[in-house]
Ligand SMILES: Nc1ncnc2c1ncn2[C@@H]1O[C@H](COP(=O)(O)OP(=O)(O)OP(=O)(O)O)[C@@H](O)[C@H]1O
């Protein structure tokens with residue numbers, strides 16, 4: 001979409017404002033042009049005994065003729081000098097007041113139009129971003145997206161506030177002035193225009209160069225912002241790996257590039273303005289000398305090649321008009337550079353916004369009309385599902401899985417085997433390459449997206465909290481929940497007491513992303529959120545990964561109450577947490593290699609039994625046993641109680657076991 005079309009599209013609904021602003025601009029230019037005339041009237045009257053010719057307000061001047069005497073007037077003169085002087089003074093005042101009023105209106109309308117446009121762009125782009133699929137987001141840089149919503153929109157706003165009005169008034173002023181000057185004396189107009197061609201050349205050349213420099217500066221600034229935001233989000237990693245110096249050097253390199261580009265722009269600008277001033281001075285000097293010579297009378301004429309300015313063509317009054325106009329005339333040309341910069345950054349900003357808007361959002365409404373109920377039972381089926389991330393290899397290579405409604409299933413497997421990926425296909429975060437993902441026997445593509453997702457509660461590996469209060473964060477999926485319901489959910493997630501300990505309790509603020517909470521607290525808040533949401537399908541991606549042993553045991557107990565009567569898909573690395581599930585599914589490199597109850601699989605001698613053995617072996621290797629680091633597990637299917645050791649890598653952290661203990665792949 002071209003830039004003007006982009007503007008017109010997004011200015012829809014603001015036509016009236018825009019029309020008024022345009023009308024004001026016409027009015028402003030007219031008052032600017034006309035306000036050179038009062039002085040001309042007076043000078044021509046006094047110096048040349050010429051009566052002003054006034055198209056509409058002529059009668060008004062006649063009424064003032066009682067002012068002043070007629071003694072010194074020539075026979076052809078109609079109005080008195082005093083009348084002309086008073087009239088001119090009043091005209092100047094009226095024009096100036098009108099000008100001020102229209103300037104006020106115009107600025108106000110332009111600013112509010114720009115703000116409305118900015119808000120509209122921001123919200124449109126943001127809403128679109130939220131609807132773009134996760135795999136698209138995975139390929140973007142967050143800093144860059146944020147820059148588009150903030151910086152690029154601001155550029156467009158600025159153009160609408162300052163630029164467009166200036167552009168229009170510049171064009172109108174140029175046309176108006178040339179027309180009025182030509183009416184006064186077209187020959188003298190030509191003379192006064194001698195500097196126009198070189199001025200035009202300078203303006204065009206410099207504006208292009210300045211524009212290019214500005215573009216380079218903006219690009220460098222974007223990179224600086226990107227590097228800064230990337231490093232600051234990963235500040236803990238930077239410190240942890242003592243990358244400060246490396247990152248400083250990297251950042252300095254980008255900052256230097258921005259400096260160089262900015263400096264070039266500044267240098268060009270510093271040459272540009274003085275050059276224009278010198279040319280203007282040459283033009284004005286020509287006007288003053290030639291005009292003065294002509295206006296002096298005495299039959300003076302001025303010839304330039306074939307062109308001759310005839311005698312009497314320039315009066316003292318006309319000369320003042322020309323001089324006043326020379327300023328008005330070159331101002332728009334000078335503004336051109338600013339304008340071209342504004343326009344080019346706004347246009348490239350619009351392009352970057354349009355790029356986002358052109359991305360195809362997730363399909364919200366299914367192709368086929370959905371006629372089922374709002375609440376699903378929670379049966380999940382995957383049929384020969386093949387999936388990989390964009391540009392990558394297959395991550396799931398033909399997965400078949402059937403989870404009847406109400407069953408609790410654990411997904412285990414080595415890191416990278418595709419567990420998280422598998423569960424993300426159910427709420428349609430990604431679309432399968434081949435095969436089918438069904439919920440209650442209906443393809444997930446055939447559900448309205450919101451309905452499908454409303455039936456799924458998610459607790460992800462890394463839970464994120466939002467700005468707001470603790471209460472709001474828990475009630476995220478059900479904003480209408482009562483305080484009692486929120487507290488009950490928090491109690492079940494074993495976070496209630498912690499919340500009461502905060503200053504403000506449930507009204508305590510959550511800072512950016514939940515920075516002021518520990519990983520385990522965040523996780524338990526997310527679990528409380530899932531409990532409150534009460535969806536038929538619950539997906540837990542290592543919900544206890546960042547909890548200590550006791551908290552883990554508590555949360556697992558909480559989860560057992562939570563999971564009753566719902567379909568649960570729980571991912572876990574810690575086999576010790578799997579006692580209470582109905583079925584265990586073992587994933588290996590994108591395929592299901594084993595499936596059965598805890599008892600069956602541990603006896604079967606397959607992949608699961610091997611993983612279990614590994615964990616036991618490492619635990620035995622540690623040599624020291626502390627009952628406190630064991631979790632009581634009740635394999636539901638087997639109906640027996642068993643004590644499983646805590647994974648070794650973990651234990652090392654807990655009780656400071658041998659540091660050279662090899663890390664079991666997959667254990668955390
Ligand atoms: N957003 C992504 N873009 C590209 N590739 C991805 C993305 N997420 C995961 N992968 C790749 O898909 C594979 C499976 O990842 P997945 O997160 O499903 O593993 P996982 O079994 O959950 O592992 P873990 O136990 O470590 O969480 C990995 O090889 C990973 O590199």
Ligand SMILES: [Mg+2]
Nearest residue numbers: 419420461541
């Ligand atoms: Mg994972």
